[in-house]
Amino acid sequence: MRNILNISSANKTFFSSGRKTQALCNVSIDITAGERVALIGASGSGKSTLIRSILGLEVLDQDGGMIKINEREIQANGHLSKDVRQIRNEVGVIFQQFNLVNQLDVLTNVLIGICPNKNIFQIISRRFSLEEKAKALDALERVGLVDFAYQRSSTLSGGQQQRVAIARALIKGAKILLADEPVASLDPESSRKVMETMVTLSEKLDLTYITSLHQIPIAKKYCVRTIALNHGTVVFDGPTKELGAAMLAKLYGSNLGDLEMEDDFSCNRGDGIASPELILVE
Numbered sequence: 001m002r003n004i005l006n007i008s009s010a011n012k013t014f015f016s017s018g019r020k021t022q023a024l025c026n027v028s029i030d031i032t033a034g035e036r037v038a039l040i041g042a043s044g045s046g047k048s049t050l051i052r053s054i055l056g057l058e059v060l061d062q063d064g065g066m067i068k069i070n071e072r073e074i075q076a077n078g079h080l081s082k083d084v085r086q087i088r089n090e091v092g093v094i095f096q097q098f099n100l101v102n103q104l105d106v107l108t109n110v111l112i113g114i115c116p117n118k119n120i121f122q123i124i125s126r127r128f129s130l131e132e133k134a135k136a137l138d139a140l141e142r143v144g145l146v147d148f149a150y151q152r153s154s155t156l157s158g159g160q161q162q163r164v165a166i167a168r169a170l171i172k173g174a175k176i177l178l179a180d181e182p183v184a185s186l187d188p189e190s191s192r193k194v195m196e197t198m199v200t201l202s203e204k205l206d207l208t209y210i211t212s213l214h215q216i217p218i219a220k221k222y223c224v225r226t227i228a229l230n231h232g233t234v235v236f237d238g239p240t241k242e243l244g245a246a247m248l249a250k251l252y253g254s255n256l257g258d259l260e261m262e263d264d265f266s267c268n269r270g271d272g273i274a275s276p277e278l279i280l281v282e
Contacts, residue, residue, distance in 0.1 A: 002071075003032055004031060004033040004070055004175065004176060005029070005030070005054065005067075005069055005070075005208070006030055006067070006068040006071075007027055007028060007054070007065070007066075008065045008067075009026050009064070010024050010026070010050070010053060011024055011025060011026060011027075011060060011063060012046075012053060012061060012064060013061050024046050024049055024050060024060070025232040025233045026065075026233070027046075027050065027232070027234055028065075029237065031208060034202075034206055034207070035209070035210075035224065036208075036209045036223045036225070037208075037210045037211070037223055037224075037226070038212075038218075038222070038226045039210060039211065039212040039227050040212070040219055040226055040227070040229070040259065041212075041214070041229035042214070042230070042252055045229040046229045046232040046233075047180075047181075047229055048180055048212065049232075050212075051178060053075070054067055054069070054091070054178065055088055055178070056080050056084045056088055059078055060076075060078060061078055062077055063077070063078075064078055065077075069087050069091060070090055070175070070176075072087050072090075074087045074088070090176065091174050091178050092113075092169025092172055092174035092177045092178065094166055094177065094178070094179040094180070094198075095180050095181075096182065096184045096185055098165045099165065100164060100165065102152065102153050103154070105150050105151060106148050106149050106151055106153055106164055107136055107137065107150060110164060110167045110171055111126075111132060111136050111171070112168060113136075114171055136171055137149060139167035139170040140164075140167050142167065142170060142204075143164070143166050143167045143201075144163065144197070145164060145167065148160065157190065158187070158190055159187075159189070159190025159194055162186065163193070163197055166197060166198060170205075175207055175208060176207065176208045176210070177198060177201070177209045177210070178210050178211075179209070179210070180211075180212050181212055181213065182194060182195075182198070183215070183218065184214070191215075195221070195222045198222075199222050211223070214259050215259075216259055216261050217260070220240050220243065223240050224239065224240060225237075225239060226240040228251055230251060230252060
């Protein structure tokens with residue numbers, strides 16, 4: 001399997017009020033196409049900084065290494081690639097906040113996912129082709145929300161809104177789904193449905209799925225591989241099944257309380273993985 005994401009010796013330092021904080025310290029990670037990876041860590045461990053760096057939203061230190069997406073260098077040695085916007089389009093991103101426009105219908109919110117390829121006039125006037133609308137409807141069908149296409153986004157539940165955000169990420173045709181705490185603000189049942197949606201999509205569409213989490217049970221149920229960060233350093237990278245209580249206590253010590261250890265949601269199957277044919281409708 002080929003590597004779809006390469007991170008080599010990544011360093012990121014923040015300076016504020018004369019204080020220096022090392023957010024990432026010599027982080028090196030290779031992820032192959034089709035993997036499902038959980039990125040875990042306590043608050044301040046560097047998860048969000050790493051995700052923003054992968055997208056080129058944070059620039060690494062000048063001696064901060066290199067990041068490649070699909071064998072294309074998005075940044076190296078403190079400099080972004082001149083093709084950063086184009087490379088960024090190869091990644092579908094889902095954030096904790098849904099970032100939907102509540103006044104717009106669901107279909108238009110999904111179509112916003114292709115806005116980087118349009119000029120400002122086309123966006124303001126909502127000039128989308130029939131082909132683009134068909135792609136948006138297909139993305140909504142994949143997340144089980146096609147029947148809500150012409151409903152205002154503000155009328156949807158939190159779990160449904162997050163699945164609209166997933167559809168918006170899919171419409172670009174990206175082969176990487178990158179999620180930053182996608183279920184942190186959801187109730188247990190909505191969390192289950194959102195995670196099952198993303199796992200099902202990764203299986204059906206051969207996507208690489210990388211998600212930051214602080215809920216250990218969710219990582220164990222849905223991700224085969226886990227990368228654990230602590231104070232900006234990779235302290236574990238291996239099969240999720242190896243992350244037992246003793247290992248986590250050793251990795252995080254007094255910071256273990258920042259991670260959710262209890263499983264408070266149920267799944268349709270014993271292994272927690274959604275069947276590929278699962279259709280999710282709330």
